[in-house]
Amino acid sequence: QWYQRKVSELKTKENYFENEMNKFNQTLEEKNEKMSKLSENLSVSSCRLEELHELLKSKEATEIAMVGKCAKLEKKMEMEKEEQNSLWKEIQRENEHLACQKGKLETELKSCQEDLFIESNECV
Numbered sequence: 001q002w003y004q005r006k007v008s009e010l011k012t013k014e015n016y017f018e019n020e021m022n023k024f025n026q027t028l029e030e031k032n033e034k035m036s037k038l039s040e041n042l043s044v045s046s047c048r049l050e051e052l053h054e055l056l057k058s059k060e061a062t063e064i065a066m067v068g069k070c071a072k073l074e075k076k077m078e079m080e081k082e083e084q085n086s087l088w089k090e091i092q093r094e095n096e097h098l099a100c101q102k103g104k105l106e107t108e109l110k111s112c113q114e115d116l117f118i119e120s121n122e123c124v
Helices: 004-122
Strands: none
Touching: none
């Protein structure tokens, strides 16, 4: 009887440990599945991150090109502004010269009109 009781206790313990092992194996299998899914998600995320990185590099290259174009345009605008200022100064000098010539011509015209008036009075 003692022997049967011991065998029964051992079988009970064996069943308990077997059940625990089954639970452990099931939990381990579930965790492995979760790890597998997480690994897949990580792989997808890694690919997406790489795509975003490439896109960012492309956008940075575009931005650098745009900055270069803006700098060229600014320089061109500055040169055109200098040219415009130079032309404006030249026009002002021409206007001053023309105003001076106009003044001389007006003076000469007045002088001619006075001479003509004097001569016409002498003829009378």
